[in-house]
Amino acid sequence: MTVTLLVAADSIRALLHQRLLVALMLVMLGLTAAFSMAVSGMKESVLEAAELAAEAEGTDLDEEGLKQARQQIDMAGSFLLAAFYWFAAFGGTAVTVFICSTAVATDLRRGTIRMVLAKPVSRTQFLLGKYCGAIAVMFGYSLLAGIALVIFTRSNALELGVAALYSPWLMFCSNLMVGSAAVLFSLLMHPLVAAVVAFFASASFFSSPNPLHFILPSYDLFNVSSLIMQGRLIAMEDIFTLTLYALDVAAIFLLLALWRFRSKELL
Amino acid sequence: MCVIRTENLCKTYKGGTQALCGLDLEVRAGEVFGFLGPNGAGKSTTIELLLNFIRPTTGTASLFGRPAANPRTRQRLGYLPESVNLHAYYSGRGLLEFYAGLLGIERADRRRRAEELLERVGLRDAAGRKISQYSKGMQQRLGLAQALINDPELLILDEPTSNLDPVARRDFRDILLELKAAGTTVFICSHILSEVESVCDRVAILQQGELKRAGTLEELSGSAGATVTVKHLPAGAIEALSATEARLTLRGGESTIACDSQAVLQDVERVLEEWGVEVEQVETRMQSLEEIFFGAIDRERVS
Numbered sequence: 012m013t014v015t016l017l018v019a020a021d022s023i024r025a026l027l028h029q030r031l032l033v034a035l036m037l038v039m040l041g042l043t044a045a046f047s048m049a050v051s052g053m054k055e056s057v058l059e060a061a062e063l064a065a066e067a068e069g070t071d072l073d074e075e076g077l078k079q080a081r082q083q084i085d086m087a088g089s090f091l092l093a094a095f096y097w098f099a100a101f102g103g104t105a106v107t108v109f110i111c112s113t114a115v116a117t118d119l120r121r122g123t124i125r126m127v128l129a130k131p132v133s134r135t136q137f138l139l140g141k142y143c144g145a146i147a148v149m150f151g152y153s154l155l156a157g158i159a160l161v162i163f164t165r166s167n168a169l170e171l172g173v174a175a176l177y178s179p180w181l182m183f184c185s186n187l188m189v190g191s192a193a194v195l196f197s198l199l200m201h202p203l204v205a206a207v208v209a210f211f212a213s214a215s216f217f218s219s220p221n222p223l224h225f226i227l228p229s230y231d232l233f234n235v236s237s238l239i240m241q242g243r244l245i246a247m248e249d250i251f252t253l254t255l256y257a258l259d260v261a262a263i264f265l266l267l268a269l270w271r272f273r274s275k276e277l278l
Numbered sequence: 279m280c281v282i283r284t285e286n287l288c289k290t291y292k293g294g295t296q297a298l299c300g301l302d303l304e305v306r307a308g309e310v311f312g313f314l315g316p317n318g319a320g321k322s323t324t325i326e327l328l329l330n331f332i333r334p335t336t337g338t339a340s341l342f343g344r345p346a347a348n349p350r351t352r353q354r355l356g357y358l359p360e361s362v363n364l365h366a367y368y369s370g371r372g373l374l375e376f377y378a379g380l381l382g383i384e385r386a387d388r389r390r391r392a393e394e395l396l397e398r399v400g401l402r403d404a405a406g407r408k409i410s411q412y413s414k415g416m417q418q419r420l421g422l423a424q425a426l427i428n429d430p431e432l433l434i435l436d437e438p439t440s441n442l443d444p445v446a447r448r449d450f451r452d453i454l455l456e457l458k459a460a461g462t463t464v465f466i467c468s469h470i471l472s473e474v475e476s477v478c479d480r481v482a483i484l485q486q487g488e489l490k491r492a493g494t495l496e497e498l499s500g501s502a503g504a505t506v507t508v509k510h511l512p513a514g515a516i517e518a519l520s521a522t523e524a525r526l527t528l529r530g531g532e533s534t535i536a537c538d539s540q541a542v543l544q545d546v547e548r549v550l551e552e553w554g555v556e557v558e559q560v561e562t563r564m565q566s567l568e569e570i571f572f573g574a575i576d577r578e579r580v581s
Binding site for chain 2: 013014017018021024025028121122123125126127128129130131132133274276277278
């Protein structure tokens, strides 16, 4: 266990030294700021439009008019919230696919894997450590997305909604599956190809039917932005079931990856 | 006790390249074992099999009496590869502490052990610097430090001095001699025959995956020739000796006859016997490791 944790800690350290990853996280923060500004602008323009309409009718903006304007703002807010989460989930999946498909491949390419496996470290411990490190970074990303969501809604006086409570967690669960698939694919093909396949296998970002879902699990249940748009809420039992489902899928992919990795020759 | 044992070890890579063919090897505890051979002989393949980086096609490899695939065998060994690939984002000290952790060394001892080894390999002043700023030679020295972090019973070195300057090379040899004195088993692959000759107890010579010779230098070295000293060499004998391949030097009343091989020596002895010349001294010269090496390998196959 200690060895796995040490490999995981090393993996986190290696990932945090990758500029692309840090850049993606900064993009995430930038998006939060951009959406906040967009919502502020949208609020002002909706209120302005309502005032102009009332003025045209030669009356002041009454309670009813304010309520309607408020509803319009909320609707647009939901749309922006969903869009915000779409971007966050898209970025999250991109980051996951990137770090998981290169987790073992980078060590193989640089030869550092030989230095580690020449120590009393089994291949199982190595692979699990690498995966855990990548997932810890993904957890950090989901946490960041959650914090960004709270800042975004609070700063714009939007309703946080129940979806906001579980959406970062569902994003994380989805990335558990995508990440384990990326690890497996990276052991079967070139990491770049593996990243592309794993990314399109996740494919909840694309509305067109995905043929890969005939052989790979669908991630649609974890698509938070569509849940927000549809105004659907998920019960806690369902969250629990989805978490188990994600763990199950991730475990299957990891077992397959382990089976492949244990017989892989380090040439 | 055998620290390393291979039995009929074979490795054929995908594509049919046979890198190793029926290798039987035993390395005993406490000895420094030189593993020699030209490029492509199968030396690195043997190390990769011992460390379980690759799987044998047939045969077995064991370390400390356990199958080489068992990770626990690596608890007691240190490994320095030919090209040292270290995690560039660590400092020298940080990397040694990380490896010490993987070896199960207590947290409190990791820093102390790292500092000791950095001092020993001459990197104390660069301990806090990122490895990405290290030169190749510094990385090689750090590589040696990481191989010694667990005070190993077996040290596997693959071309350990290839990136070192002469001073660092000498320091390295001193460390190796210290380890030898301390009873550490060392398995060393090297192209630098003089280096191996100065420290190894036994050597094995490999060519194209086949073991050509193995043993102590005394066991392997044949006579490389001799110098015969005689007094009062008659003119007829001088004439007869000049017909052989021996080199004759006349110095006053004493003559020295240099023979480059055992066959020449036999010719000289026959001539001296025929002329009834009394031999003062015969000084035989043993083969150097280089001569043993070139005698063992088939140079046509190498080229």
